[in-house]
Amino acid sequence: xxxxxxxxxxxxxxxVRMKREGDPVVDYLEGICRGKRxxxxxxxxxxxxxSFFRKSPDYPVVIWFTGEGIIxxxxxxxxxxxxxxxxxxxxxxxxxxxxGDGMKIVFTRKERIEVLSxxxxxxxxxxxxxxxxxxxxxxxxxxxxxxxxxxxxxxxxLMEPTERGSCLCTLLRRKLRLPVLVCLLSLLLVNFLWNDxxxxxxxxxxxxxxxxERNVSARDKHSREVERVVNEYRRTGNRRNAxxxxxxxxxIPPEVVLESLEIGPLLKVYEEGKPLSxxxxxxxxxxxxxxxEKITRFIGELTKTDFARExxxxxxERERDxxxxxxxxxxxx
Numbered sequence: 166x167x168x169x170x171x172x173x174x175x176x177x178x179x180x181v182r183m184k185r186e187g188d189p190v191v192d193y194l195e196g197i198c199r200g201k202r203x204x205x206x207x208x209x210x211x212x213x214x215x216s217f218f219r220k221s222p223d224y225p226v227v228i229w230f231t232g233e234g235i236i237x238x239x240x241x242x243x244x245x246x247x248x249x250x251x252x253x254x255x256x257x258x259x260x261x262x263x264x265g266d267g268m269k270i271v272f273t274r275k276e277r278i279e280v281l282s283x284x285x286x287x288x289x290x291x292x293x294x295x296x297x298x299x300x301x302x303x304x305x306x307x308x309x310x311x312x313x314x315x316x317x318x319x320x321x322x323l324m325e326p327t328e329r330g331s332c333l334c335t336l337l338r339r340k341l342r343l344p345v346l347v348c349l350l351s352l353l354l355v356n357f358l359w360n361d362x363x364x365x366x367x368x369x370x371x372x373x374x375x376x377x378e379r380n381v382s383a384r385d386k387h388s389r390e391v392e393r394v395v396n397e398y399r400r401t402g403n404r405r406n407a408x409x410x411x412x413x414x415x416x417i418p419p420e421v422v423l424e425s426l427e428i429g430p431l432l433k434v435y436e437e438g439k440p441l442s443x444x445x446x447x448x449x450x451x452x453x454x455x456x457x458e459k460i461t462r463f464i465g466e467l468t469k470t471d472f473a474r475e476x477x478x479x480x481x482e483r484e485r486d487x488x489x490x491x492x493x494x495x496x497x498x
Contacts, residue, residue, distance in 0.1 A: 173318060173336060174198045175224040176293075176310055179214070180301060181281060183232035183273075189281070193217065196310040203310040214281065218288040223339050225293035226285075227313055230257075231301040234273050259297055271297040291336055326388045338381075345374065409448065409472050409498070416466035418459045423452040448496040449479075453489045457481075460492050472498055 175197050182190040191214060195207035209217070240247050250256050250272050258272035285292055294313060352367040406428050417423065427450070429443040454460050460481070467476045479493040 173224055176203075176313060177222060177224060177226035178306060178310060179226060179228045180306075181228060181230050181232075181278075182301075183230060183234050183277060185233045189232070191281075194306055196307065198311070198314045201311075203307050203314060205307060205310075214290075215284050215288065218285070218290050221289035222291060223336065224291075225318075225336060226290050227294040227296065227310075228281075228285075228292060229296045229298070229301065229309070230273060230278065231298050234277050235271065235297050235299045236273065237269060237271050237299055240268050240270060257295065257297065259295075271299070273297060293336075326384055412470055412472060413450075413467070416463065416470065418454075418463055420456050420459045421452055421454045421463050423450055425449075425451045446498045448498060449493070450496075451491070451493050453484070453491050455487075455489050457490050460490060464494065467494070467496060474498065 175195060178194040178196065180192040180194070182192075184190070191212050193207075193209040193212045194205055196203040196205050238250070247268075247270060250258050250270055255275065256272045257275050257278065258270055260268055260270055296309065349367065349370065352370070409428065410426070413426075426448070428448050429445050430447060430449055432444050454463075460478075464476055464478060467473050473496050475497040477495045477497075479495050481490060481492045483490050
């Protein structure tokens with residue numbers, strides 16, 4: 166925590182209270198990390214983000230959405246049905262807690278926050294985190310900001326190819342730009358007055374600065390490459406996928422647990438800059454079951470479906486520790 170929090174020691178907090186009708190109420194707070202606590206140094210009530218952020222802040226801003234439309238849902242430890250929220254990009258969500266009995270997901274539709282997101286993006290507000298909760302207690306502000314300093318402002322976050330990592334990298338460069346420039350000018354002056362040794366040191370510092378910028382550029386390029394691969398895979402996907410998965414779910418016996426499902430698996434390892442090579446018309450699944458007869462029944466039910474041309478059991482083996490049967494099935498569509 167001591168590293169980035171010393172440089173980025175100020176954090177803004179936008180508390181957005183959603184309402185059923187009309188614009189949300191937005192409060193603004195600023196906190197400064199001082200040792201092992203965070204002190205709120207500024208509070209503004211009912212601000213207009215577009216006019217409030219006339220100048221892009223040079224510190225990270227986190228958003229706390231609360232109120233109408235923020236939904237909490239509990240899932241059992243298997244997480245069944247959770248993918249309807251976490252997959253597809255329709256919802257903004259976060260896992261609030263996890264215990265041995267299950268997990269809690271807090272979510273809202275992205276369309277409810279699109280207007281505010283567009284305003285913040287237009288004003289170039291560096292959003293470094295989003296938090297969701299159905300209700301909020303003002304006494305939690307300081308503790309939440311302290312957790313943000315403690316858990317999110319770490320050097321390893323800068324290496325993550327995420328929006329948060331890019332945001333913190335940009336802020337760090339803005340914070341260090343003037344000090345680095347002053348150091349370079351000072352070195353040039355001393356070098357001019359004294360000897361060639363300082364000139365060489367200046368060259369080394371310049372090379373190091375270039376290397377850091379090159380690393381940031383490479384990280385941005387990697388992020389764009391990942392996005393390109395994801396978009397390409399989505400384009401190659403079959404529109405029947407949702408139908409096939411739904412039909413499979415209808416015939417799975419309760420005793421059978423599916424652990425993985427591949428539709429159109431890759432033919433070879435992905436190579437950067439080259440198109441994806443997938444095997445269309447093929448589905449593979451893996452799972453486990455304590456009763457072998459249920460696996461046979463599952464295969465029989467798959468054979469009866471109208472989407473499966475051929476169903477083949479690739480492997481079946483018993484797990485020594487649990488006694489359960491592990492199976493792999495291949496389905497030609």
